[in-house]
Amino acid sequence: METDKIKLEVVTPYRQVVDEVVDEVIAPGEEGQFGILPGHTPFLAKVRIGDLIYRKGNQMFHVAVTNGYSEVGYHHVIAMLDAAELPQEIDVERAERALKRAEERLTALSPEDKAFFEERTALERALNRIYIARIR
Amino acid sequence: MASLRDIRKRIGSVKSTQQITKAMKMVAASKLKKAQDNVVAARPYAGKMSEVLASLALRTDPKKHPLLQRREERNVELLVITSDRGLCGAFNTGVIKAADQFLAENHDRYENIYLSVFGRKARDYYRRRNREFKSAYLNPGEILFSDAERVAGEIIDRYVEKATDAVYIAYTRFRSAISHEVEIKRLLPVEPQELKPDEVAVEYIYEPSEDALLADILPRYIYTELFSMMLESIASEHGARMTAMDSATSNAVEMVGKLTLLYNRARQAAITTELMEIVSGAEALN
Secondary structure: OOOOOEEEEEEOOOOEEEEEEEOEEEEEEOOEEEEEOOOOOOEEEEEOOEEEEEEEOOEEEEEEEOOEEEEEOOOEEEEEEOOEEOHHHOOHHHHHHHHHHHHHHHHHOOOOOHHHHHHHHHHHHHHHHHHHHHHO | OOOHHHHHHHHHHHHHHHHHHHHHHHHHHHHHHHHHHHHHHHHHHHHHHHHHHHHHHHOOOHHHOOOOOOOOOOEEEEEEEOOOOOOOOOHHHHHHHHHHHHHHHOOOOOOEEEEEEEOHHHHHHHHHOOOOEEEEEOOOOOOOHHHHHHHHHHHHHHHHOOOOOEEEEEEEEEEEOOEEEEEEEEEEOOOOOOOOOOOOOOOOEEEOOHHHHHHHHHHHHHHHHHHHHHHHHHHHHHHHHHHHHHHHHHHHHHHHHHHHHHHHHHHHHHHHHHHHHHHHHHHHHO
16 A cells, blocks of 8 residues: 555444545544644544544545544554445435534523433534535 | 135245245345445444554553453443344344353353343343343344444443443354354453554554553444444345245245146046046946
């Protein structure tokens, strides 16, 4: 394999979403976004809901991701996530319904409720999907 | 000897049974395809999880995390994974037999063996024998990751509260459409994969800390393990059903053949008898 490239794999329990050789990866880490270039030192990080970006040449690609982990080696990045979708796969209507539902439920809850956190996560997921579907 | 009408009825009933088994075989074949795809699709994730866990566990103290701790096994839990539906040959019997054997063999070794069941067949079997369950779940036939999470979550809770010291799973491992085998595997405590001799543990930079990551990854690793076992069990179930229905169909074909022969023979005998009667009647007149 070429030494100035990264092999990117995005996997979820249901399928492999991305399997490509890329030039750069930018992922939403739990402690902030991080960028990976070829030759990066081994790195293991938690990933949160957000936009995982990868670059091939001068073209950028986006993947909507949810919580999980990413393992980085010198020439590979493996993201293990609860869910991941490419922009063209996102069902915007469904995400909008989820957004509305989460908003309605959140107004009825107070931050002390156990369900509050779950609903907020659902809200973030929906917003993220809608955002990434629109980038295209 | 059975009357002609009886045989005809019998042929009709065998034929309609054959139609049903044939249809079930087709359905099982298409479901098998899907289930098999699911098994394959889940593999990369599971493989990566166990690699990452192995390298994490190597560099942390197992005493730090309860799910890695080994304690004396006094109370163990056995989760039996079967299907909800029958007509799949020896599929469920196989798992239950292995589970029974496990119970019988380890009866003296442990203080208590608690039973949990996943799938109606196991539940009904043990309920008839008045066994108590820690938990009983139905097997919906299509498994989501969240189902595995829910079941494994309860198992982990009991383990962490020290109600159980080890957890075993009896399930069917999927090899191919026609080959699957019953296996009993330990789920808890987690035994991280050993590195192969030529592999070196990678020194990672962690974000957040190693311990926090390990504590976070461990339960997920267990969910993943259980999820793959459930998927394999379901794929095996469809494989077993397909094989069972295939042989049922060919048995039915064979039976129809035999019955048809019997029917024709009986019909011929009836004709012969009738002829004889006519001939002897005519002779009597002469």
